[in-house]
Amino acid sequence: MSLLSCHQLDVGYRHSRTEKRLFNALSLQLRPAALTCFMGPNGAGKSTLMRTLAGLHPPLAGHVQYQGRQLEGSTAPEAIALVLTERVTTTHMTAREFVGFGRYPYLKWHLRLSTEDHELIEQSLARVQVQDLANRSIAELSDGQMQMVMIARALAQHTPILLLDEPTAHLDLNNRVEIMNLLRRLAHEENKSILVATHELDLALQTADEIWLASDQHMLVGIPEDLVLDGAFDRVFQLKGFDLRTGKIMHHDWRAKPVHVQGEGFALLWTRNAFEREGFTLSAEAPTAVRVAQQGASLQWHCGGHQFPTIRELVIHLTQSK
Structure with missing residues (x-):
């Protein structure tokens, strides 16, 4: 009772x-x-x-x-x-x-x-x-x-x-x-x-x-x-x-720029979070591909022949590129 x-x-x-x-x-x-x-x-x-x-x-x-x-x-x-x-x-x-x-x-x-x-x-x-x-x-x-x-x-x-x-x-x-x-x-x-x-x-x-x-x-x-x-x-x-999969409020994809993010583990999760927050659309068919990889004790992000030491620098590069 x-x-x-x-x-x-x-x-x-x-x-x-x-x-x-x-x-x-x-x-x-x-x-x-x-x-x-x-x-x-x-x-x-x-x-x-x-x-x-x-x-x-x-x-x-x-x-x-x-x-x-x-x-x-x-x-x-x-x-x-x-x-x-x-x-x-x-x-x-x-x-x-x-x-x-x-x-x-x-x-x-x-x-x-x-x-x-x-x-x-x-x-x-x-x-x-x-x-x-x-x-x-x-x-x-x-x-x-x-x-x-x-x-x-x-x-x-x-x-x-x-x-x-x-x-x-x-x-x-x-x-x-x-x-x-x-x-x-x-x-x-x-x-x-x-x-x-x-x-x-x-x-x-x-x-x-x-x-x-x-x-x-x-x-x-x-x-x-x-x-x-x-x-x-x-x-x-x-x-x-409101995303039924995660219970989170998803940010509007105001940039309308599709990105395909590849990688493993927590680095992949937080990279995807960053792109969603910045208004990108995540899609496996996107022409722009990003790959996050562990190199020794550090992480590196690769995109279009370029290499970035942080997600921040990668996001800045993609927002400034046409």
């Missing part, structure tokens, strides 16, 4: 006598022991839905359930950990102290952290590899570092459900991949239900067990492969050149 679900949920805002509806009659179940990625166009209401599911924003209609019962405010902190994108305003504390706030729902009347609490805090810092930031003031942290510390706080809360709004924002590529892989491992190895709102299409396609795709106040739900083959991503994002 799903730990978190919603039934006929209308999501939005009320301002005096007016109502702005973002989602209409949603009935969803967050898969147990799975990483679900929540995607949609800008302005679709992803953050508002996340807050509604966490019990921080009242629905216009319908209800959210935890373990089959309506979610109550007193239950939410021990059931759901939420990571939002808002910048933290309180800065007079260390990163370790900030992560410690994840333990507050469990504190007794004396508000003292136990040995177990301290162990969970250290484990959470280690999981996102920010132990070296533990004693630094959060005022000194970059946006990316603060994002990692906020995720550590959510892990310290030790809930069965994690809701994260753009957790990879402000992170470099390596950390984006690492965070998504970490969340996937937590879902599978610790049976957590994890929902991640993200714009990272490539990472979502690679890591998500299921995808929620916001579309016209409703939600399309499925595994990534089913939604790709159904054309759902194309319809929602109006993607131009």
Whole structure:
């Protein structure tokens, strides 16, 4: 059974006598022991839905359930950990102290952290590899570092459900991949239900067990492969050149110049990528042939009797030639 679900949920805002509806009659179940990625166009209401599911924003209609019962405010902190994108305003504390706030729902009347609490805090810092930031003031942290510390706080809360709004924002590529892989491992190895709102299409396609795709106040739900083959991503994002073979957005062949690229291994892959990005058409029948070859410890690119030490010089040569 799903730990978190919603039934006929209308999501939005009320301002005096007016109502702005973002989602209409949603009935969803967050898969147990799975990483679900929540995607949609800008302005679709992803953050508002996340807050509604966490019990921080009242629905216009319908209800959210935890373990089959309506979610109550007193239950939410021990059931759901939420990571939002808002910048933290309180800065007079260390990163370790900030992560410690994840333990507050469990504190007794004396508000003292136990040995177990301290162990969970250290484990959470280690999981996102920010132990070296533990004693630094959060005022000194970059946006990316603060994002990692906020995720550590959510892990310290030790809930069965994690809701994260753009957790990879402000992170470099390596950390984006690492965070998504970490969340996937937590879902599978610790049976957590994890929902991640993200714009990272490539990472979502690679890591998500299921995808929620916001579309016209409703939600399309499925595994990534089913939604790709159904054309759902194309319809929602109006993607131009979405390649079903690779899951990538292909660049328009604006140069309309065909090239046949030959070679082996990673060098061939990245050479083809460069030509596609530069607007060339890849074709085995093209009159212009490029061959990439390993020569000792270096690579060489051959074309029309010329030899080039880098892809850059080869591309410049072909773009300047008639």
